[in-house]
Amino acid sequence: MINVLFVCLGNICRSPMAEAVFKHLVEKENLSGKIQVDSAATSSWHIGDSPHKGTITKLKEYNISTEGMVGRQLDKTDFEKFDYIIGMDASNVTNIREMLGQPDHPKIIRFLDLTDHKKDVPDPYYTGDFQETYDLVIEGCQALLDKVNIDQDLHR
Template identity: 80%
Template sequence: MINVLFVCLGNICRSPMAEAVMRDLVEKRGLSYKIKVDSAATSSWHIGEGPHKGTISKLKEFNISTTGIKARQLHKDDFDKFDYIIGMDSSNVRNIRDMLGQPNHPKIVRFLDLTNHNKDVPDPYYTGDFQETYELVLDGCQALLQIILKN
């Protein structure tokens, strides 16, 4: 089993979007037996909350479910549970490394470093642009899935 964790600041916009998109890609390819997906936050602000209404609305446009997704905070034991720990931006990658006590471990990566985009996934909580976030998340999830399937 390959375990993937997406991480952002609050776990209500970007990382749950990535979790839902990746889960959808995995299910459509019949790989749920092989790949498990989760998401978490570096902050504790939204623990127990569902995804942001903008995330839910954008994903509904593509018939992607957010069922069962609830915000949780990153835990130190997540390092041992997950094969890929994907930070949605540089700030979150730094926080993940600090929180997990892993300053340089290769399993912790910035999401769009898996793609041709040389940037962070912008936080739609602040930008309001859930379409841009969705497009970047889809690119990143497709790239990550290809990496997993090659290994």
């Protein structure tokens, strides 16, 4: 089983959006039995909270479920459990590395470094632009799924 973790600051906007979109893509590719997905926060602000209403609304537009998702904080055991730890921006990646005590491990990746954008995913909690975030998340999730398929040869 391949385990993928998306991480942002609060685990209510970007990382749950990426978790939901990636799960949706994994299901479409019939890889649910091979890939598990979760999300977490670097902060403790929204532990136990549902995704942000903007995230839920945007995902509903595309028939992508957030059912059962609740915010949680990143934990040191996550480094052992997850094969890919995806930070939504450079600050998240720095915090992940510090929190997990892994200053330069290749399993910790800035999300859009997998795409041609090579930039941070803007936080819609502050920008209010959930469509921009969704568009970037779709592109990043497809790139990540391609990477996981290549790395792991999942269609064997």
